[in-house]
Amino acid sequence: MDKVSYVTCPGCSRDFYVERSEYAGHPEAPCQCPFCLREFTAGEGNPRPPLTVNQ
Amino acid sequence: MKGAKVQGLQEFLTTYEEAYPNMVVHVHQEVDARYDAAAIALKAQKELREAPVFILHKLRTITGKISPFPVVLNLFASRQRSAFAVGSTFETLGCDLYEMRSKRIKPVVVNRSEASVKQVVKTGDSANLEEIPGLVHAAWDPGPYVSAGYLTTYDPDTGIDNCALQRGWLYDKKELRIFPNRASHNRWNINKWEERGENAKVAYWAGHHPAVCMGAEAKMGYPLSHWDAAGGCIDEPLRLVPSETLGDDFLVPADAEFVIEGVVPKGKLKPEGPFGEYTRYFGAQRLNPYMEVTCISHRKNAHWVSILTGYADDQIGALRREGSVFSAVQRVVPQIKHVYRPMPAPHHMYIQIRKTHDSQPRMAIMAALSLPDGVKHVFVFDEDVDIFDEQEVQWAIDTRSDWAKDLIVVPNLHASNLDPSTTGGGLGTRAGIDCTIPCPPAVYEQRSFIPQEVMDRIKLADYLPNGKGNNR
Numbered sequence: 001m002d003k004v005s006y007v008t009c010p011g012c013s014r015d016f017y018v019e020r021s022e023y024a025g026h027p028e029a030p031c032q033c034p035f036c037l038r039e040f041t042a043g044e045g046n047p048r049p050p051l052t053v054n055q
Numbered sequence: 056m057k058g059a060k061v062q063g064l065q066e067f068l069t070t071y072e073e074a075y076p077n078m079v080v081h082v083h084q085e086v087d088a089r090y091d092a093a094a095i096a097l098k099a100q101k102e103l104r105e106a107p108v109f110i111l112h113k114l115r116t117i118t119g120k121i122s123p124f125p126v127v128l129n130l131f132a133s134r135q136r137s138a139f140a141v142g143s144t145f146e147t148l149g150c151d152l153y154e155m156r157s158k159r160i161k162p163v164v165v166n167r168s169e170a171s172v173k174q175v176v177k178t179g180d181s182a183n184l185e186e187i188p189g190l191v192h193a194a195w196d197p198g199p200y201v202s203a204g205y206l207t208t209y210d211p212d213t214g215i216d217n218c219a220l221q222r223g224w225l226y227d228k229k230e231l232r233i234f235p236n237r238a239s240h241n242r243w244n245i246n247k248w249e250e251r252g253e254n255a256k257v258a259y260w261a262g263h264h265p266a267v268c269m270g271a272e273a274k275m276g277y278p279l280s281h282w283d284a285a286g287g288c289i290d291e292p293l294r295l296v297p298s299e300t301l302g303d304d305f306l307v308p309a310d311a312e313f314v315i316e317g318v319v320p321k322g323k324l325k326p327e328g329p330f331g332e333y334t335r336y337f338g339a340q341r342l343n344p345y346m347e348v349t350c351i352s353h354r355k356n357a358h359w360v361s362i363l364t365g366y367a368d369d370q371i372g373a374l375r376r377e378g379s380v381f382s383a384v385q386r387v388v389p390q391i392k393h394v395y396r397p398m399p400a401p402h403h404m405y406i407q408i409r410k411t412h413d414s415q416p417r418m419a420i421m422a423a424l425s426l427p428d429g430v431k432h433v434f435v436f437d438e439d440v441d442i443f444d445e446q447e448v449q450w451a452i453d454t455r456s457d458w459a460k461d462l463i464v465v466p467n468l469h470a471s472n473l474d475p476s477t478t479g480g481g482l483g484t485r486a487g488i489d490c491t492i493p494c495p496p497a498v499y500e501q502r503s504f505i506p507q508e509v510m511d512r513i514k515l516a517d518y519l520p521n522g523k524g525n526n527r
Contacts, residue, residue, distance in 0.1 A: 003472070003479045004339045016195055016329050019339040021472075021479065031340060032326040034197030039326075 007031055007045025011038035018042060025053040063171060063310040064127070064262045064358055067140060068108065078107045078136065085113045085121070088199060093192040093363055096128040100367045106132040110358070114188050117199055122188035124353075127360045130203075130265060132367040134398075137374070140265035141288055146393055146443060152288065153378020156273045160286030162293040162306070170296035170309035172260075174355045178300060182229075182351045187313070189225040190361045193331025199225045200330065203360040204259035204315070205271055205281075206235060208244035209305060211251060215278035216306070217241055218271050220372060222330055222364070223259060223346070231317065231346040232327040233257070234338075236472070238481070240277045245319055245344060255319040256301040257346055262312025262360045267293060274375050274428045282306075300349040312357040317346035332473050333372060333401050335365040367398055376430060380404055380423045387418045395442045402431030402474065405442040410491050420463050420487030429471055433487035439502070440490070451490045461489040 004017035014035045023029050027043030042051055072079040086092050092111060099106040109128040116122050131137055138144050143151040167173045177183070189199025201223035208217050217240040224232040235241035241257075248255035270288030271281045286293045295306040300316050307314045327343035362368045373396040381394045390409040397403050406419050416435040423433045434452060441447045456462075463486060470483025477483035492499040 003475070003477075017337070017339050018326075019341045019472075022342050029342060030326055032197065034195050034329055034340070037197065 002049050005042075005047040005049055005051055007042060007047050009033035009036060009038055010040050010044050012036040018045075018047070020051065023047070024051050027051055063264055063354070064130075064312055064360065065354075065356075067264045067266075068110070068127070068358075071108070071136065071139065074139070075136075078105070078133070080107045080109050082109055082111045083113060085115055086111045088114055088116045088122075088126075088188060089191040090194075092126065092128060092190045092361070096132070096361075096363045096368065097366055099129060100132055100363075105135060106367060108132075108136070116185070116188050117191060118185050122186075122359075124186075124188050125356075125358045126188050126190070127262070127358050128363070129368050130360055131268075131362065131369070131371040134370060137265060137269065137371070141269065146395075149374045149377020149394060149396070150381045151378075152269055152374055153382060155288040155290070156270055156275075156284040156378075158287035158290070159280075159283040160290070160292055162280075162282040162286055162295045164306060165294050165296055165309050167296055170294070171354045172307070172309055172311045172314050172352050173296060173299075174353070175357075176299055176350065176352045178350045182348055184225045184231060184315070184348055184351070185228050186351070187225055187315075188359045192361075192363055193337065195329045195337045196331060197224060197328070201225060201231070201259055201261060201315075202364050203268075203362040204261040204313075205268075206233060206241050207258045207260060207307065208235075208241045208255060210244050210278040211247050211253075213278050214304065216280050216282055217244055217278065218260070218281045220272055220362075224327055224330075226345070229348050231259070231315065231348055232325055232343055233319075233346055234327055234330075234341065234343050243277065248319075249321045252321065254321050255344075256298075256305055257317055257319055258298060258301065258305065258307050259315040260308050260311040260313065261315075262358055263308055263310060264289065267308065267310075269371060269374060272371055272375055274379060298350070299352060313351065313353045313359065315346075315348060316350040316352075317348040319344045319346055331364055333365050333369055334471075334473055334475065336473075336475050338473050365401075369401075370396075370398055373398075373401060376404065376426075376428050379426055379428060380406070380430060383422045383426055384408075384419045387422050388415045390415065391419065392438050393442055397445065397448070400432070402429055402471075404430045404433050405448060406433060406435045407438055407440065407442045408435060408491070409438045410494060413494050416461075416489035416491050417463060417487075420489065424463075424465055424468065424485045424487060427469055431470070431474070431483065431485050433485075435487065435489050435491055437491045452488065455490045455492055456488050458488065463487045463489075 205218040270285030294309040296309040297303040324342040329337040332338035470477040
């Protein structure tokens with residue numbers, strides 16, 4: 001199982017990753033870009049791999 | 056601890072500088088808190104034989120101001136320095152710390168007027184985290200972090216303290232996002248308070264005599280006092296003082312450089328991280344608790360300590376494992392001589408034994424792998440192999456192990472979720488390699504050598520012109 005999912009900040013378009021075990025199944029959960037500090041939901045960050053529960 | 060009565064960080068630095076004047080470097084030019092300070096620490100670790108302590112006297116913080124607080128880097132980047140702090144030696148430091156912590160000396164509570172950390176106390180709007188000279192170490196870190204702070208909680212059932220080096224993002228003036236991982240005792244305590252319907256009281260203390268820091272950084276059962284373990288390492292009761300805003304029963308180290316007090320709102324989580332972790336990978340962003348800061352207290356002219364996580368300065372976290380491995384292996388292989396966690400590999404452990412039976416390396420491997428505290432790869436060596444010399448170690452792995460018969464692999468054991476090689480769910484594979492030669496009557500090739508009397512007689516200095524030679 002992948003442990004992280006890459007997301008893209010909708011503000012500055014830079015990539016980082018979130019912990020899958022905390023975000024899987026919760027596309028509405030908050031992320032915060034470490035580069036521009038913009039807040040967005042995990043779903044808005046186009047998570048790769050997707051944050052499906054059975055991934 | 057063999058030596059003078061312990062006090063705080065600054066007293067240690069003075070003593071250490073008197074003993075090793077070249078190993079404390081005062082930097083008076085301006086240094087940027089974002090990356091530059093970390094780069095200085097890392098370059099010193101990579102380019103010098105032994106990294107000195109840096110004291111940055113003119114740090115430009117991420118808010119653009121020059122900090123009134125000096126910043127200390129590389130405090131733990133030298134194992135020799137850590138050994139000096141507790142009167143130990145390079146080779147025996149991990150085991151000595153284990154024995155010292157096991158002495159468990161109860162702390163004493165002093166009045167506020169006797170506590171140097173109460174020399175400046177700021178509450179309410181005056182308690183402003185932006186005054187803390189936090190550093191941004193790694194490229195994905197979202198801001199300045201507490202990297203050498205001991206997050207402290209109390210078990211609501213027993214009143215027993217717990218503290219651990221755990222990262223915290225200095226988010227803004229009042230908010231500090233913390234990462235007490237779910238398996239940690241601090242998180243258990245925070246959860247207990249939550250289950251009672253209460254906000255957890257927490258504090259960071261940062262900057263103290265290294266012996267106190269190494270003592271408090273003990274992997275122990277739950278609930279067991281880290282104050283007692285720290286007392287064992289200084290051979291006297293650790294001085295504690297009541298908090299300012301968390302109640303008189305919430306005690307903090309009286310001689311710390313800084314104490315940051317706060318509460319963790321129950322049931323609320325916020326994004327925290329990524330952060331350059333001890334594995335030298337970025338730990339992912341997580342949903343973690345956060346502190347609402349209620350008080351910052353500090354010494355006058357307080358020094359802020361920062362640990363460059365994942366590099367030599369971070370060995371403070373690894374030292375705790377050496378003693379527990381030694382103790383566990385000693386029960387099944389009394390002939391154990393030394394253990395060593397090599398700096399670049401956070402989950403490796405080298406074990407040196409005086410082998411008397413061919414079963415012993417495997418017994419030692421199994422004992423070490425069974426421990427909960429992060430040992431993933433174990434290598435067992437004969438006593439003629441200097442396990443503190445990486446050239447000797449690599450030679451022995453190469454020439455004394457046949458992995459078809461000398462490798463033990465155990466899948467699905469407890470693993471750190473921060474280790475990217477694990478599969479998640481807190482499970483991973485651990486393994487050990489027997490790098491010893493067989494016991495008699497089996498025979499093995501003789502390692503080559505120069506006669507000892509020649510090695511004793513030849514003095515290199517007699518053949519090197521003054522100042523010549525690579526000192527690296």
